[in-house]
Amino acid sequence: MAGAQRPARYARHHAPGPRTRYVGPPAHHHARRLADPRTAHRHRRARQGRGTDHGGGRIPMMQLPHRPDLLPRADGDLRGLPGGRFRPQAARGLAAALAAALTVAAPLAAASPASADPALPRISAAPPQNGGCVKPSRQHPADVPWPQQYIAPSRAWDTTRGAGATVAVVDTGVDAVHSPALAGRVTPADATAGTDCIGHGTFVAGLIAAAPRPGTGFAGVAPEARIIAVRATASDGTATANSVAAGIDAAVARRARVIDVPIALARSSPALAAAVRDAGRHGALVIAPAYGAGSTVSLSGDAPAPAAYPAALPDVLAVAALGPGGVPDQKSAPRTAPDLAAPGNAVMSVGPGGTGSFTGDGAELATAFVAGAAALAVAAHPDLTPSQLADRLAATAYHIPADRALVGAGTVDPAAAVTAPISGATAHAASRAPADLRMPPPEAHSGRTTALALTTAAGAAVLITGFIAFTLPRARRRGWRPGGSTP
Numbered sequence: 001m002a003g004a005q006r007p008a009r010y011a012r013h014h015a016p017g018p019r020t021r022y023v024g025p026p027a028h029h030h031a032r033r034l035a036d037p038r039t040a041h042r043h044r045r046a047r048q049g050r051g052t053d054h055g056g057g058r059i060p061m062m063q064l065p066h067r068p069d070l071l072p073r074a075d076g077d078l079r080g081l082p083g084g085r086f087r088p089q090a091a092r093g094l095a096a097a098l099a100a101a102l103t104v105a106a107p108l109a110a111a112s113p114a115s116a117d118p119a120l121p122r123i124s125a126a127p128p129q130n131g132g133c134v135k136p137s138r139q140h141p142a143d144v145p146w147p148q149q150y151i152a153p154s155r156a157w158d159t160t161r162g163a164g165a166t167v168a169v170v171d172t173g174v175d176a177v178h179s180p181a182l183a184g185r186v187t188p189a190d191a192t193a194g195t196d197c198i199g200h201g202t203f204v205a206g207l208i209a210a211a212p213r214p215g216t217g218f219a220g221v222a223p224e225a226r227i228i229a230v231r232a233t234a235s236d237g238t239a240t241a242n243s244v245a246a247g248i249d250a251a252v253a254r255r256a257r258v259i260d261v262p263i264a265l266a267r268s269s270p271a272l273a274a275a276v277r278d279a280g281r282h283g284a285l286v287i288a289p290a291y292g293a294g295s296t297v298s299l300s301g302d303a304p305a306p307a308a309y310p311a312a313l314p315d316v317l318a319v320a321a322l323g324p325g326g327v328p329d330q331k332s333a334p335r336t337a338p339d340l341a342a343p344g345n346a347v348m349s350v351g352p353g354g355t356g357s358f359t360g361d362g363a364e365l366a367t368a369f370v371a372g373a374a375a376l377a378v379a380a381h382p383d384l385t386p387s388q389l390a391d392r393l394a395a396t397a398y399h400i401p402a403d404r405a406l407v408g409a410g411t412v413d414p415a416a417a418v419t420a421p422i423s424g425a426t427a428h429a430a431s432r433a434p435a436d437l438r439m440p441p442p443e444a445h446s447g448r449t450t451a452l453a454l455t456t457a458a459g460a461a462v463l464i465t466g467f468i469a470f471t472l473p474r475a476r477r478r479g480w481r482p483g484g485s486t487p
Contacts (some may be wrong), residue, residue, distance in 0.1 A: 221372025
């Protein structure tokens, strides 16, 4: 510091040391000097990196250490923000960015495809524990359920709503009297099939063919298809291979084109195998779950997985379940290799005894979405054979990034099954049109994922804005030199 003299009064407060440089007057001098307009400009010059003169010669800024608590603050700095200037514009920018993040994320999260309302009563393949029948539901959700958003069957409704297609539900029966969403389109196979104490068959029939109703967002995949109600279970909801075989025979006798069997059995029988073969000869496609409720079979390959029937029989379309947003079901491992996947967990439908909604889970319920898509395809292409129909459903499924052992060919796409051009006698020999490269429908993307991505981007914007607001004033004061550097 040649030519510069340190005033003695400053040295008393800040003795020089090996790493100590001139730091200016003690704090109690600042107020006095800043109040004097003749000296205030010197401190402003010092803060701007142009040095100052305390009467004993010009002192370069390089001699001043980074001690915000000792440097003069003539420019409105807050003591609580060391080394940084309080800038109202920056604060307003931070607040605006944070508000934008919350504004964008909140409606997206609210509009995202959510799982079924947990307040809804549940439907299962077993009767209520009290031994009675399922009580009517009084819940009427207005939101569109996530499966309808995900597979978007309404995209096919401009072409067909399933009129002319007949789907048999071989299950616990279907309430043909007290379910307005199915009114006039249910034909019981016998005197017992038109009632449903357990509710499982009515729930499945609703997923296939329930008509839209005012005040609720729910509708079946093929809302104009007809249902043949077939009871194949005992009063406790259990079924046998022979009872299912009898149910398939009853559906064939009533000329069903699609036969949904939402039942997974551990054993087959000659009668069941014969019933499936006979259905194919009479133009009916049988659809069944690849596994049943509570299956936990490992996919490690250490031991062969036991089969589920009738899904394991030839010419039966086996279906696996997806959860909200199209997530493969990891809790229940397939016991039979699936051909397709469809929504099956946290799904909503109608039940017996009224207009209320229920919720349920399982690959048994996923079969209903495939059966509904098959009904739409049959209505649009009535000349399809059962094998051609199965091939078409598999060929038009859209791929999801998951193990084929969990999802088969992919997720059923009702609209593509109706409208996609496929040349040749069967889909196996077909060369797909450009529709083969189509992306999944917009509804297939999870709103929560979008909300999370946008919220993350908005949060990053907040952090960047805060970083700039904090570092820019400091950089200006240093003359854009790195901290601790010397000229």
